[in-house]
Amino acid sequence: MKFSEFADILSSQGLLPADRPISGVSSDSRTVEAGDLFFALAGVKADGASFAQEAARRGAAAIIARPGALSSDPGVPVIETDDPRRALALCAARVFPRQPETMVAVTGTSGKTSVASFTRQIWDHAGLPAASIGTTGVVAPGRDEYGELTTPDPIALHRLLDELAGAGVTHASMEASSHGLDQRRLDGVRLAAGGFTNLGRDHMDYHPTIEEYHRAKMRLFDALLPKGAPAVIFADDPWSEPTEKAAKAAGLDVRTVGRKGGFLTLKRVEHERHRQRAEVDVDGVIYEVDLPLAGDFQVANALVAAGLAISTGTAAETAFAALETLKGASGRLELVGTAGNGAQVYVDYAHKPDGLENVLQSVRPFTTGRVIVVFGCGGDRDTGKRPIMGEIAARLADVAIVTDDNPRSEDPAMIRAAVMEAASGAREIGDRREAIRAAVAMLEEGDTLIVAGKGHETGQEIAGRKHHFSDHEEVRTALAERAG
Numbered sequence: 001m002k003f004s005e006f007a008d009i010l011s012s013q014g015l016l017p018a019d020r021p022i023s024g025v026s027s028d029s030r031t032v033e034a035g036d037l038f039f040a041l042a043g044v045k046a047d048g049a050s051f052a053q054e055a056a057r058r059g060a061a062a063i064i065a066r067p068g069a070l071s072s073d074p075g076v077p078v079i080e081t082d083d084p085r086r087a088l089a090l091c092a093a094r095v096f097p098r099q100p101e102t103m104v105a106v107t108g109t110s111g112k113t114s115v116a117s118f119t120r121q122i123w124d125h126a127g128l129p130a131a132s133i134g135t136t137g138v139v140a141p142g143r144d145e146y147g148e149l150t151t152p153d154p155i156a157l158h159r160l161l162d163e164l165a166g167a168g169v170t171h172a173s174m175e176a177s178s179h180g181l182d183q184r185r186l187d188g189v190r191l192a193a194g195g196f197t198n199l200g201r202d203h204m205d206y207h208p209t210i211e212e213y214h215r216a217k218m219r220l221f222d223a224l225l226p227k228g229a230p231a232v233i234f235a236d237d238p239w240s241e242p243t244e245k246a247a248k249a250a251g252l253d254v255r256t257v258g259r260k261g262g263f264l265t266l267k268r269v270e271h272e273r274h275r276q277r278a279e280v281d282v283d284g285v286i287y288e289v290d291l292p293l294a295g296d297f298q299v300a301n302a303l304v305a306a307g308l309a310i311s312t313g314t315a316a317e318t319a320f321a322a323l324e325t326l327k328g329a330s331g332r333l334e335l336v337g338t339a340g341n342g343a344q345v346y347v348d349y350a351h352k353p354d355g356l357e358n359v360l361q362s363v364r365p366f367t368t369g370r371v372i373v374v375f376g377c378g379g380d381r382d383t384g385k386r387p388i389m390g391e392i393a394a395r396l397a398d399v400a401i402v403t404d405d406n407p408r409s410e411d412p413a414m415i416r417a418a419v420m421e422a423a424s425g426a427r428e429i430g431d432r433r434e435a436i437r438a439a440v441a442m443l444e445e446g447d448t449l450i451v452a453g454k455g456h457e458t459g460q461e462i463a464g465r466k467h468h469f470s471d472h473e474e475v476r477t478a479l480a481e482r483a484g
Ligand SMILES: CC(=O)N[C@H]1[C@@H](OP(=O)(O)OP(=O)(O)OC[C@H]2O[C@@H](n3ccc(=O)[nH]c3=O)[C@H](O)[C@@H]2O)O[C@H](CO)[C@@H](O)[C@@H]1O[C@H](C)C(=O)N[C@@H](C)C(=O)N[C@H](CCC(=O)O)C(=O)O
Pocket: 027, 028, 029, 030, 040, 041, 042, 043, 044, 045, 046, 047, 048, 049, 051, 148, 149, 150, 151, 152, 153, 154, 177, 178, 179, 180, 183, 185
């Protein structure tokens, strides 16, 4: 006997409110509307179960909660499940049922935003109505909007996918953050393929160990992709082996890309300052690709994007032709200006050890003068990465200026002190605007300045309040002041 049989008997006799109309889903008691299903989620700051009464008062039709989570009877039916977050995402997919026909998601510590953007650009080039969803927001035909999260909350995500499909978008690429995967935000999304870029230290405030961080990322492969779906994995990363293993164990069609890649094999690459020339072997056919992007790491991102597009039906020829027209995602080693003496200033989103290391290493061969970096670390996030980033900047830059990133609720001076501890010889200028000004003012011929950490962002969060702040604007103003 199964529970569903009894549920059928009871609902057919009106003893179970199975025919009760449901108007929507909600996980926030403050915005519950009459007829909503309320999902009581155990969070980092609060437990949604303690808001069940409030949700019921606002008209919730039923509460979905972990077994035993509610301390009192909310007066409406309660459904218990071990995983209310997954239940929320799957029910959101029912409320917002339309999705683009072909969707891919990419995970990894760095490169997700570029891969999602490049995949969309390849589809654009192939004449397909395509969207990308991630850290820099939503980009689709006639739409370019900023978003708060890398992987949106499940209700927002399913509403968005439904809108995009309704507007005729057939292809979508999205970023799968480890938070998003762990919190089931992507559950219910019908993915055709998944990608993996690399793994490095990040979010150690959320994931207890790097192995658990990797495990969270692997949910993309073993919980979200259907068996047999392509898993496009960058093969030259130290974490590619366990990733391939996880993808194989999940029954996926593993397609590796890179020097060690068997699907797209990188035969040769020549790095130039603002372009990368690569030779890629696909089943014995050699494609010459002239990638118009700064940063040697973009070759890996471009290969993962091409792998995803080819694996979901785009011809290799079209994909490689599209790579030659790529535009870098906003704030990814983006050349923002040049001083009168030719010194170049880039803005980059690098806010974690691997990212900072990659960006500093990739400009070194093309810098005849000094590499100068302005950077900081965010508050209320992984504190362990602060000295690590300090050490990287001191080792790889000739001049390191430690400044504020988004201190959030933390004391900015304490964050800087933790970075400075390992950044021997670095200068400390707390005010980010002043730090950028000082760096631009010291530029000599042949220097390269990297303003790292905020990339595309247009706000700085200090003492819990967001102020307008743009590294792009500050760099341009400082260059103009210097020129004037
Ligand atoms: C730390 C974290 O990941 N928090 C996420 C988490 O929130 P939470 O469940 O912990 O929220 P909570 O405040 O503890 O509340 C628990 C529950 O009680 C509910 N509640 C709360 C108060 C109330 O009066 N009534 C009520 O019902 C809340 O709506 C929530 O459902 O689940 C929420 C729903 O999915 C997310 O919006 C929220 O992301 C916050 C905003 C966030 O800043 N997350 C960042 C860290 C994040 O996810 N970043 C990743 C990766 C970025 C990167 O790679 O660098 C991203 O994908 O963006």
